[in-house]
Amino acid sequence: MKHAGAAALNRLESVLGDLREFSDLRERSTGVFYRKSKSFLHFHEDPTGLYADVRIGLEFERFPVNSAIDRAGLMIAVRRASAPLQ
Numbered sequence: 001m002k003h004a005g006a007a008a009l010n011r012l013e014s015v016l017g018d019l020r021e022f023s024d025l026r027e028r029s030t031g032v033f034y035r036k037s038k039s040f041l042h043f044h045e046d047p048t049g050l051y052a053d054v055r056i057g058l059e060f061e062r063f064p065v066n067s068a069i070d071r072a073g074l075m076i077a078v079r080r081a082s083a084p085l086q
C-alpha cells in the first residue's frame with residue numbers, strides 16, 4: 001500500500017486541519033505527523049480507499065478514513081494515543 005499522494009491528501013483536508021490542532025503533533029511534511037521525535041501518523045491509499053496509520057503504543061494501527069464515521073473514529077484514536085500517561 002503506497003503513501004497517500006497530494007490528490008488523496010487534498011480529500012482529507014478537514015482531517016488534516018483537525019490533526020494540526022493537536023499541540024503535541026508536528027507535521028513534518030503534508031499528512032505526516034510526528035509526536036516528539038517519533039513518527040505518529042501518516043496516510044496510505046489503495047484501491048479500497050484511504051487509511052491512516054497511527055502509532056498506538058509501539059505499533060502502528062490502521063484506520064480507514066473514507067467516511068465521516070471513519071474519520072470520527074480516527075480522531076478518537078488520536079486523542080487516546082496522544083493523551084499524556086498518568
